Amino acid sequence: MASSSDSFSTGQFMCCMPRQFMCFLHSFTKFLTAPTGRVFIRRVLAIRRYSLIFWAVMACFLASSTVMAEEADQPQGRLSENVERVVIDPGHGGEDIGVTGPAGLTESRLTLALARQLKIVLEDELGVRVFLTRTGDENPSLYERTALVNRVRGHIFISLHAGGAAQRTRSGFGVFFQDYSLQKGLANRVSLKRPAPGQPVEWALAQGPYLISSRRLAGEISQAMSDVLRVKSREVMGAPLVVLAGAARPAVLVEVGYLTNPEEERRLLSQAYRDAVIRALVQGIDSYQAWVSNRLQEGVG
Ligand SMILES: [Zn+2]
Numbered sequence: 001m002a003s004s005s006d007s008f009s010t011g012q013f014m015c016c017m018p019r020q021f022m023c024f025l026h027s028f029t030k031f032l033t034a035p036t037g038r039v040f041i042r043r044v045l046a047i048r049r050y051s052l053i054f055w056a057v058m059a060c061f062l063a064s065s066t067v068m069a070e071e072a073d074q075p076q077g078r079l080s081e082n083v084e085r086v087v088i089d090p091g092h093g094g095e096d097i098g099v100t101g102p103a104g105l106t107e108s109r110l111t112l113a114l115a116r117q118l119k120i121v122l123e124d125e126l127g128v129r130v131f132l133t134r135t136g137d138e139n140p141s142l143y144e145r146t147a148l149v150n151r152v153r154g155h156i157f158i159s160l161h162a163g164g165a166a167q168r169t170r171s172g173f174g175v176f177f178q179d180y181s182l183q184k185g186l187a188n189r190v191s192l193k194r195p196a197p198g199q200p201v202e203w204a205l206a207q208g209p210y211l212i213s214s215r216r217l218a219g220e221i222s223q224a225m226s227d228v229l230r231v232k233s234r235e236v237m238g239a240p241l242v243v244l245a246g247a248a249r250p251a252v253l254v255e256v257g258y259l260t261n262p263e264e265e266r267r268l269l270s271q272a273y274r275d276a277v278i279r280a281l282v283q284g285i286d287s288y289q290a291w292v293s294n295r296l297q298e299g300v301g
Pocket residue numbers: 091092098099107161162
């Protein structure tokens with residue numbers, strides 16, 4: 001489990017060496033244009049034999065650093081790119097089987113089967129690259145699951161689950177996004193502003209700047225599931241979810257149905273219904289992608 005005291009630097013997770021190099025070039029350009037930098041240039045130029053080499057190096061450097069500085073100035077995780085990398089998290093696994101239906105279908109088995117199928121279809125139909133937080137019957141920690149989307153610089157994170165309730169009549173899918181309002185000590189510290197490059201971000205608050213996008217993603221998936229599955233849906237809901245909190249990317253949790261409801265379990269056992277769930281998820285992601293593209297065209301970050 002991720003504790004709220006864990007913190008990471010967005011730079012540490014999301015910057016690779018070339019980006020650090022760009023930041024260095026950007027800082028060096030600032031230094032050269034500052035008064036101390038101008039004194040440095042005058043001193044180098046005073047040594048005649050170095051002046052030609054100096055100007056040659058400067059010409060190459062300035063030509064490349066203009067482009068690099070622009071990239072280095074991009075706030076981390078900004079919606080500056082279309083959805084190209086998707087991280088799917090099949091909930092539970094290993095000893096933790098999650099909810100079990102009356103006919104024996106376990107949540108861990110169901111989410112893994114759905115995630116594997118979703119990966120194939122997303123890669124085929126939307127041409128995106130898909131990463132799974134687990135590919136077999138193991139149980140990575142919630143921290144490790146979320147860390148994957150930050151590490152691979154994924155564009156969205158979707159955690160797959162099924163619902164369980166004491167009342168067997170409970171049914172329907174649900175889509176959740178992170179909600180800090182119920183978390184004492186966090187609610188008043190959440191920032192919707194994207195951190196500057198390299199600025200450390202507290203793990204539990206990393207989702208803050210992505211709440212609007214996450215909510216949109218949740219809405220698109222919920223709408224698509226309503227359209228395709230034609231089953232009772234719960235509203236898109238906010239909840240304090242550890243697996244979403246540390247994601248410095250748009251992130252949602254989808255409960256595909258209540259396994260404790262015999263009728264829903266029966267449906268979720270059938271491949272035809274699973275195909276429909278996958279179709280709905282793909283449609284939801286595709287609609288979210290369209291929203292991102294529109295925002296990019298309108299210049300909204
Ligand atoms: Zn679950």
